[in-house]
Amino acid sequence: MGNAGSDTYDAVIIGAGIGGLVCGCYLAKAGMKVLIAEQHHKPGGYCTSFRRKGFLFDAAAHSFGGYRKGGVVRKIITELGIDQKLNIDCFQPSDTVRTLDYTVSFWSDVEHTIAEFERAFPAERDRIRSFFTFLQSGSREDLIRLRVLTFLEFLNTFFTDAKLKAVLSLPLFGNGGLPPSRLSAFAGVKIFSEFLLDGGYYPEGGMQRLSDAFAQTFTESGGVLRLSADVQNILVNNCSVGGIRLASGEEFHAPRVISNCDARQTFHTLLGRPHVPDDFLHTLDGLVPSSSLFVAYLGIDQSFSALPLPGANIWFMPHYDLERAFEVSRQGTIDHNKEFMIRLSPDAKTLLAFVNVQYIGKSYWSAQKEDRLQALLSLVETRLIPGLSKHVMVREGASPHTLYRYTRNTNGAAYGWASTPSQFLMPHFRMPSFLKGLFLVGHWTTLAQGIPGVMYSGLETATKITKRRARTLSCH
C-alpha cells in the first residue's frame, strides 16, 4: 500500500472498471489523493483478458470505438498519455452483418459503408445517405428530440424496408441487448456513432493492456490501487459519505466515494436503509437491468478458409425478426437462439462468440454450462464456420453467472441498465441528492454504455469533482 500509514483520501473509488480507472486517473492527476478498491485480482471489469494453454482471450469487451479525431476515447487516451504506453491498431471492416440474403460491412470511411448499404438496398438509396448523415452530424436539437423515441421509431422516420431496419438493428441487439422496439433511439445513435461508424480499435496485446495502461497511469500519478479488495460498506456520517470498509475490516476515509460497481450493490448492499430513502430504493427496484451474454472462447489450431477476417465483429442472423429473437433470448437455453456474434482475434489464434441470454440462476448455469457451450459451438459451425469443431484446441464458456462472479454486475448484466427510453439519462442515479459526496460512474449511471460511454462518465464525474474542489479551495 502506498501513502504509508495513512487511511485518509480525497476520494475512494469502488471498482477498477474503465469508468473507475478513467475517473481515478483524472482525479489523481489533479493532485487528489485517490484510492481504487477492486474485488477482482486484475483491473478492467469487462475489459480484461485471460490465458488458457497458451491462448490469449479477451473476456468480454473485444474492441472499442470513439477513437477518431474529436472522439471521446481519443481525447481521454491522449490527455492521460495512455497512447504512449501501448499501440492501438484499427481493424477494418470493424463490423459485418450477415444474413442469408446480405453481407454488409461498416468501415471507418463512412462513404464506403454507405456504398455497401446502397448496393444491398437500392430502393432505399437516398434515405440511406440521410440516415448516415444524421448519425454523423445530427444537431444538438435533433439529438434532444430523440429522447422519447425508440430506435425503431427513429428508423421508421427514414426507412420502409423491414430487412434493412433489421440489418441496421442487429449490431445494436448485440451491443445493447435490446430489439429496436425497446432500445432508446439516442442510445442506438450513440452505439452507431461510437462503435459502428468509428469502431475496430484494439490495443496490441489484448484488451487487458488498455486497463493495465490506465491502472499504471493512475499509480504513476500517485493513486493507490488495491486489487482483491472486497468492499463491504460505504461509510456514512450525517447524510455525507465518509469512506469505505473492506470485508477484511480495513477502513478508508474520504469525503467522496465514487462507485464504479453495480447500482443495486451500491444502493442496497454497500449503503442500504436508512442511508438510502425508501422511494429511491423503490424506483431502483423498478428499473430493469440489461440482458446478459453466454460467451464461448475457442483456441484454434490453424487458420482455415471458413474463418472470418481477424479483428472484425461478424453479426449473423438467419431471419429479420429481432423482436422474436429478444423473446427467445430470454429463455436462456441457447437451443433456440439463432443469431450470434463471432470474432477472430487480431492474432488469428482465438475466436470469441456470444449470444444474448438471461441469467436464470446460478445452479442452472453450473449444471448447463458445458452443454450450452456445445450448443453455441454447434450454432456457429452449422451457420457460419463449417468444420470449426475439428480445429478447436481449447474451449471455455462464460455464463451470466461467470460474468456476475468476476464483475458483480446484477445477473451478469452486460450493459448496465437496459437502455430503454424511460431508463435513459436519469441524473439522480449518478449523483443522488440524498447523500453528499456519492457519485456513480460506469454503465449503471443511465448515461453510458460501452467503453466510450463509461470513459465519458469517468471524465465527466472527475471534471465535476475537480471543478467543485477548485472552487472550495479558492474560497479558503
Add this chain to the structure above:
Amino acid sequence: MADSIEKGIIDIVADIAGVEPDEIHPETNFAQDLEIDSIKAIEITVAIEKKFKVSVRDEDVPKIMTLQQAVELVTKLLEQKGLMHG
C-alpha cells in the same frame, strides 16, 4: 411562481453542469458558458419535463439554450396545462 420555476431550473442545471447555483444567470448560455454537451442537454430537458410534469415539444427544443428561455418555456407550458385542465 416564476421565481420557483427559475429556482427549480437552476437546481437542475447546476447539478448536471457541476456548477454552483449562483453561477447561473438569466443570460447564461448552457452550451457556451456551462459546457453542456448534447448528453447533458438531454438530461436537462428530461429533468425539466419530470420536475414540472410538462412535455417539451420538438419545435420548442431550440428554445432552451439559456436560463431565461428555459424559464419562459416552462412558464408557457404550465400556463397551457392550466388552461387545459382549468
